Amino acid sequence: MPITLLPDAAPKLWPRFAAGVRGPALTARVGRLLGIAFGVCFVTGLLSHYQYAPWRWLPIPAAPYWGYRLTQGLHVITGIACIPLLLVKLWSVFHRLFVWPPVRGALHALERGSVAVLVASSVFQLVTGLFNILQFYPWPWGFIRVHYWMSWVVVGSLLLHVAVQLPAIRAGLAERVTREAATRGLSRRGVLLAGGAGVAVVAATTVGQVVPALEPVALLSPREPRRGPLGVPVNRTAEAAGVTRAARSPQYRLSVHGNRVLEFTVAQLEAEPAVHTSLPIACVEGWSIQARWQGISLLDLVRRVGGSASSRVTVHSLEHGAYATSSLTGSQLEHAVLATHLNGQRLSVDHGYPIRLIAPDRAGVLQTKWLTRIEVG
Amino acid sequence: MSRLPAGRLLLGGVGVLAMAYGVVRILTDTKDTKPAALLRWLVGTLLVHDVLIAPVVIGVGWLIGRALPPRAGRYLQAALVTGGLVSAVGLFLVWRQGKYSAASLALLQRDYRRNLLLVLGLIALAYLAGYLVEVARTPRRGDQARENRVNVRPPADQ
Numbered sequence: 001m002p003i004t005l006l007p008d009a010a011p012k013l014w015p016r017f018a019a020g021v022r023g024p025a026l027t028a029r030v031g032r033l034l035g036i037a038f039g040v041c042f043v044t045g046l047l048s049h050y051q052y053a054p055w056r057w058l059p060i061p062a063a064p065y066w067g068y069r070l071t072q073g074l075h076v077i078t079g080i081a082c083i084p085l086l087l088v089k090l091w092s093v094f095h096r097l098f099v100w101p102p103v104r105g106a107l108h109a110l111e112r113g114s115v116a117v118l119v120a121s122s123v124f125q126l127v128t129g130l131f132n133i134l135q136f137y138p139w140p141w142g143f144i145r146v147h148y149w150m151s152w153v154v155v156g157s158l159l160l161h162v163a164v165q166l167p168a169i170r171a172g173l174a175e176r177v178t179r180e181a182a183t184r185g186l187s188r189r190g191v192l193l194a195g196g197a198g199v200a201v202v203a204a205t206t207v208g209q210v211v212p213a214l215e216p217v218a219l220l221s222p223r224e225p226r227r228g229p230l231g232v233p234v235n236r237t238a239e240a241a242g243v244t245r246a247a248r249s250p251q252y253r254l255s256v257h258g259n260r261v262l263e264f265t266v267a268q269l270e271a272e273p274a275v276h277t278s279l280p281i282a283c284v285e286g287w288s289i290q291a292r293w294q295g296i297s298l299l300d301l302v303r304r305v306g307g308s309a310s311s312r313v314t315v316h317s318l319e320h321g322a323y324a325t326s327s328l329t330g331s332q333l334e335h336a337v338l339a340t341h342l343n344g345q346r347l348s349v350d351h352g353y354p355i356r357l358i359a360p361d362r363a364g365v366l367q368t369k370w371l372t373r374i375e376v377g
Numbered sequence: 378m379s380r381l382p383a384g385r386l387l388l389g390g391v392g393v394l395a396m397a398y399g400v401v402r403i404l405t406d407t408k409d410t411k412p413a414a415l416l417r418w419l420v421g422t423l424l425v426h427d428v429l430i431a432p433v434v435i436g437v438g439w440l441i442g443r444a445l446p447p448r449a450g451r452y453l454q455a456a457l458v459t460g461g462l463v464s465a466v467g468l469f470l471v472w473r474q475g476k477y478s479a480a481s482l483a484l485l486q487r488d489y490r491r492n493l494l495l496v497l498g499l500i501a502l503a504y505l506a507g508y509l510v511e512v513a514r515t516p517r518r519g520d521q522a523r524e525n526r527v528n529v530r531p532p533a534d535q
Contacts, residue, residue, distance in 0.1 A: 083465055084462035084466065087462060090426060090431065091434060094431050094435065119423060120420065121419065123426055124422045127422060136473055139411075140411045141414060142409040145406065146410050146415065149399045149403045151399070152396065153395075153396050153403075154399075155395055156391075156393065156394065156397070156398070158392070159388055159389070159392030159395065160393055162388060164389065166385055185438060185441075185450065185451060185454055190451060190455055194456075194459050195458055195459075197500075198458060199462065201500070202463055205463075205492075219487070219492035220466060220467050220489065222484060222485055223484055224486055
């Protein structure tokens, strides 16, 4: 039912934009790419979320050991590349913001409302995601939960949007992308090429924080994974975690609790038979770096206190707070190492001295540092 | 109103459910999500785009279209689109650069101001080169007219 309170023609002050080269041919193509990118971010985001709270019956697999490195690198680089992509998409439909009448009825109002939710939540999600990578939190809420639940809002409103617009999307994709400029200015093809170049440059200059071979051109990557002490960055220093004193104390002990209790001094830990492995540190913030580790097999220790490969093992750090403990089961437990050495050198206190956890296909914050207590359940 | 096909109804329905799930979880965990502040941010980001970014972009494009000859205008617009999109990410890095004390973080330790300028300079050079190549390839208007005159000259008496 039309709303009769509004005049047929837009009032004089109502903004008018000629569509120009904007239109379904352009929007559908940019939208398709953006939809795929959002899908990649959503799925890799769910995988990352699962790292923090896996179900008991479906433990995180240890293989491929670079799994999290790949999925979280994809998540962050795709998310960054979505920022320019979303700007092009929004530009291509901006004139539709001012259609007259603004609302044709209840259904139309709902549809426009859902588009507003989609746009607001998408811009919000990308901007706050970027801020998180930059460890910048100018807001009062908890980033992790809001980012996770907001992703359901983004994906839900995106699915609704696709359902509503499907005929227009099909028609747009069937339409040719013209070379000719409709008015003065870029043609549709010109917009796609210039916009695509912008997205490509952003991706190419940031992906080096995941792919070491591309680090020389990583002019705009927030991180430099090769730059930290012992060749690996440190996200949380011993000072920040408040553990410097306890980690260096002569009273330091690592205790392992199962059917019986074992206790190790630093010298005893260093005297244990060593295993060697090469595993990446892959941060939830998207950077990653492969490194060589030396240490004690966690499963060996677990067996010595009566546990087995099917045990659930919880490791505790000297630090207090959100990431003070983490748990391992299944194949991750089998391949986990309590590391004493990194890249051939004794761990520095910022890297988790005297001993830290390193396991394959595992989020960086769960590679718990400054271990003091291990519980075998 | 014509009935929607079942596939689209299903897709839309799944979308509404997913959206509702996110909203309900946000509204039931207010201690962690601070819905009032969240809503201000959502509306704020929408306004920054719709009231600030989009009108400025469209206005600048319109001005270029008016002020420059069509071909030069097109190249400048394309260069600004590419450079603007790169800056949309790069300026955040420039803004936050130098705000982290611990060098061990390896976070924002590059000179992003220099790097962004370098990338923007390369983009400008690439478009300038493209423009010059296109100008060099097209015969000048005078040449074209002369050529045309040659072509339209009636055949000499034979």
